Amino acid sequence: MATLAAEGEKTLLALPGAVSDSIVALGRVPVTDTSLLVQCLVVASAMLGLHALTRRLGGRFWQNALLHPVPVFALFRQLAIDALALVAAAVIGRLLLVQWLGLPAGASLFPVEMAAALVRWLFVLTVLRIFFQPDAPSLRLVSVDDAGARFVMWRARWVLAFGLAHAVLLGAWLREGVSAEKARALSVLVAMIMMFAGFQTFRRLRAHGLGSMQITLACCIFAALTGLWIWGAFVGETDLFRGAIGSLSIVILALVLDRVLALSIRTSRRPSVMRRLFVIRALVDAVAVALILRILIEFWFSGFPGLFGSPGWSDFARRFSLASVLVVLGLWVSALIHVWVDARLLPGGHGHAAQENTALRARLATVLPIVRFGAITIIMLVVALMALSIIGVDITPLIAGAGIVGLAISLGSQTLAKDIVSGLFYMFEDVFRLGETIESSGRQGRLEAIGTRSVRLRDETGRVHTIPFGDLGAITNHSRRLMSCRITIDFHMGVEPEQLTTLALAIGHALHSEKPLQAGLVGDIQITSSPLRAGGGDQQICATFQIDAGRAQQADALAKRLVEGELMDAGFTGENVSITAEVLDASIASSVPAAPP
Numbered sequence: 001m002a003t004l005a006a007e008g009e010k011t012l013l014a015l016p017g018a019v020s021d022s023i024v025a026l027g028r029v030p031v032t033d034t035s036l037l038v039q040c041l042v043v044a045s046a047m048l049g050l051h052a053l054t055r056r057l058g059g060r061f062w063q064n065a066l067l068h069p070v071p072v073f074a075l076f077r078q079l080a081i082d083a084l085a086l087v088a089a090a091v092i093g094r095l096l097l098v099q100w101l102g103l104p105a106g107a108s109l110f111p112v113e114m115a116a117a118l119v120r121w122l123f124v125l126t127v128l129r130i131f132f133q134p135d136a137p138s139l140r141l142v143s144v145d146d147a148g149a150r151f152v153m154w155r156a157r158w159v160l161a162f163g164l165a166h167a168v169l170l171g172a173w174l175r176e177g178v179s180a181e182k183a184r185a186l187s188v189l190v191a192m193i194m195m196f197a198g199f200q201t202f203r204r205l206r207a208h209g210l211g212s213m214q215i216t217l218a219c220c221i222f223a224a225l226t227g228l229w230i231w232g233a234f235v236g237e238t239d240l241f242r243g244a245i246g247s248l249s250i251v252i253l254a255l256v257l258d259r260v261l262a263l264s265i266r267t268s269r270r271p272s273v274m275r276r277l278f279v280i281r282a283l284v285d286a287v288a289v290a291l292i293l294r295i296l297i298e299f300w301f302s303g304f305p306g307l308f309g310s311p312g313w314s315d316f317a318r319r320f321s322l323a324s325v326l327v328v329l330g331l332w333v334s335a336l337i338h339v340w341v342d343a344r345l346l347p348g349g350h351g352h353a354a355q356e357n358t359a360l361r362a363r364l365a366t367v368l369p370i371v372r373f374g375a376i377t378i379i380m381l382v383v384a385l386m387a388l389s390i391i392g393v394d395i396t397p398l399i400a401g402a403g404i405v406g407l408a409i410s411l412g413s414q415t416l417a418k419d420i421v422s423g424l425f426y427m428f429e430d431v432f433r434l435g436e437t438i439e440s441s442g443r444q445g446r447l448e449a450i451g452t453r454s455v456r457l458r459d460e461t462g463r464v465h466t467i468p469f470g471d472l473g474a475i476t477n478h479s480r481r482l483m484s485c486r487i488t489i490d491f492h493m494g495v496e497p498e499q500l501t502t503l504a505l506a507i508g509h510a511l512h513s514e515k516p517l518q519a520g521l522v523g524d525i526q527i528t529s530s531p532l533r534a535g536g537g538d539q540q541i542c543a544t545f546q547i548d549a550g551r552a553q554q555a556d557a558l559a560k561r562l563v564e565g566e567l568m569d570a571g572f573t574g575e576n577v578s579i580t581a582e583v584l585d586a587s588i589a590s591s592v593p594a595a596p597p
Contacts, residue, residue: 036110036111039101039111040110040111040114042096043093043096043097043101043111043114043115044114044115044118046092046093046096047089047090047092047093047115047118047119047122048089048118050085050088050089050092051085051086051088051089051122052085054081054084054085054088054089055081055082055085058081058084058085061077061081064077071138071139071260071263071264072260072261072263072264072277073264074136074139075130075139075260078130078136078139079130082126082129082130083126085122086119086122086123086126089118089119089122090119093115093118093119094115097111097112097115110168110171110172113167113168113171113172114168117164117165117167117168118164120164121160121161121164124156124160125153125156125157125160127252128152128153128156129153130256131256132144132148132149132152132153133149134146134149134150134153137149139260139263141255141256141259141260142210142214143209143210143211143214144205144208144209144210145208145209147208148204148205148207148208148209148210151201151204151205151208152201152205155197155201156201159194159197159198159201162190162193162194163190163194166186166187166190170183170186170187184233187229187233188230188233191226191229191230191233192226194226195222195223195226198218198219198222199219199222202215202218202219202222203215221248224244225241225244225245225248228241228244229241246295247292247295247296250288250291250292250295251288251292253288254284254285254288254289254292257281257284257288258281258284258285258288261277261280261281261284262281264277265277265278265281270513271342271343271513275339275342275343278335278338278339279332279335279336279339282331282332282334282335283328283331283332283335286327286328286331286332287328290324290325290327290328293320293324294317294320294321294324297320298317316391316392319390319391319392320391322390323386323387323388323390323391324387326383326386326387326390327383327384327387329383330379330380330382330383331380333379334375334376334379334380337372337375337376337379338372338376341371341372385398385399415468415470418470419453419454419468419469419470420453420469422469422470422472423450423453423469426469426472426475431475431477432447432455432475432477433447435447435479436477436478436479437477437478437479438457438475438476438477438478438479439475439476439478440457440467440472440473440474440475440476441467441471441472441473443457443459443465443467444457444459444478445457445458445459445460445465446458448464453468453469454466454467454468454469455467455469455472479548481548482522482546482547482548483546483547483548483552483583483584484544484545484546484583484584485544485545485546485547485552485555485556485559485581485582485583486542486543486544486581486582486583486584487542487543487544487556487559487560487563487579487580487581488540488541488542488579488580488581488582489507489540489541489542489563489567489577489578489579490539490540490577490578490579490580491539491540491541491572491576491577492575492576492577492578493576493577494539495539499570500529500539500541501529503529503541503566503567503570504527504528504529504541505527506566506569506570507527507541507543507562507563507566508525508527508543510562510563510565510566511525511543511545511559511562511563512525514558514559514562516554516555516558517545517547517555517558517559521545521546521547521555522546522547522548523545523546524545525543525544525545526542526543526544526545527541527542527543528541528542528544529541529542543559543563545559552583556581556582556583557581559581560579560581563579564579567579
């Protein structure tokens with residue numbers, strides 16, 4: 001702190017003369033040389049021109065990428081064009097510097113530093129374009145409107161150009177004799193100007209939809225980076241700033257991939273695609289967290305403060321990397337188990353009768369979630385213990401403590417074990433669900449919560465009854481009344497039988513894949529289609545299913561929207577097709593004849 005105070009005092013005293021001395025030194029900087037200025041302009045123009053030309057030539061491919069139904073693939077296609085343009089600019093700049101001007105790459109010379117700063121400028125703008133997507137609102141990862149996205153890109157161009165130009169000129173000033181204190185003062189001044197420009201940008205974005213929490217987080221990150229830059233300018237070492245930038249870059253990359261994969265899962269209507277994307281997302285998140293922890297430990301605990309010696313860090317890094325791989329594999333296997341259970345729970349016609357399908361799905365829906373929870377819990381516990389053992393933690397006390405706790409529970413909690421086992425059997429047999437009205441042991445009420453060993457019922461007077469599973473006994477369920485939903489599609493034009501069959505299968509698949517429908521569905525979804533009739537009547541597809549009364553209206557509207565989406569995908573409009581939706585009591589619907597095949 002004493003060193004910081006002394007350097008800060010020198011910087012403040014040098015600030016009044018820093019601007020005038022830098023202007024005087026500018027006359028000695030080679031940038032005023034006409035021939036060198038022309039060479040720099042040629043290199044910069046070639047880099048910017050080739051970058052713009054590459055993006056323009058890939059414009060049609062970029063626009064087609066926006067039409068892809070899966071956002072993650074659309075983003076990767078966009079990245080391909082942007083990365084190609086960035087690489088082309090970097091390559092042409094290097095070729096001109098090395099082959100035309102004969103300058104060694106990486107040398108501390110004005111044209112080389114100018115080209116490197118230009119590549120950094122294009123890279124940061126590419127990352128911001130991925131986040132804000134001014135031309136693709138559907139892929140935007142930040143909650144701002146179109147005007148806000150365009151404002152950010154416009155402001156970022158000039159603020160980044162100001163900062164990078166300062167970095168290039170600062171190196172030239174130091175080579176031309178400007179004192180270190182005055183150069184440091186200019187660097188601190190530029191950093192403060194950029195920080196306030198960033199704060200003003202975030203404040204403007206509040207009016208364009210950016211939330212207060214996001215603005216606060218962005219301002220804190222910006223202030224922290226500015227503080228690290230100023231610290232580096234004072235002490236003459238920018239490792240802290242570079243380490244923070246590296247850590248932040250990986251965090252941003254992980255957030256981008258996670259948000260895009262989450263958006264792809266939410267917008268995809270194919271269960272198989274959703275399951276694959278879920279596994280990829282789990283794997284990407286696990287790898288990102290492992291890399292972030294690795295960098296944070298290596299830089300913030302080993303490199304800067306020196307908590308690990310060189311031999312100690314080498315051994316710990318090897319152990320930590322092996323433990324990270326093990327944890328990532330455990331999370332990946334857990335994600336595979338999760339999607340496998342979801343696939344098994346998804347209803348589908350396997351050639352069985354409707355009653356047999358209903359019984360099979362009921363058993364799977366009760367047993368498989370418990371199996372999934374148990375399998376994932378065991379895998380993660382084993383992986384966690386193995387990972388702790390690999391990095392050097394003695395797990396013997398943990399295992400001994402777990403054994404003692406298990407023995408105590410087994411000896412002193414017979415009633416607890418009875419309640420848990422009884423609850424498992426109630427769940428297996430699907431006796432009741434949340435929100436239903438049940439009656440047990442003379443108490444009747446709405447089921448508010450299902451715990452590990454008890455349930456909570458609220459009666460008509462508002463009182464809450466907590467009943468252990470072991471005391472429930474016989475259950476009377478008053479909420480298992482069924483409603484029948486019927487969606488009828490009439491075609492006012494001729495449709496080929498093959499197309500009609502394909503469309504019927506697509507509608508059935510869409511209805512089967514929707515989780516809100518699965519939650520209250522009882523039995524199977526019956527899909528019937530009528531071919532072109534001899535009398536010239538309309539062709540028809542009819543979807544009928546039974547569902548809990550409490551979910552009937554919501555399920556009816558949702559099913560109608562899904563059917564409309566499938567018809568639009570198949571090219572049918574409201575002029576040549578009509579959709580009728582109705583909800584009937586199951587007992588009444590059973591007496592209403594279905595559409596003739």
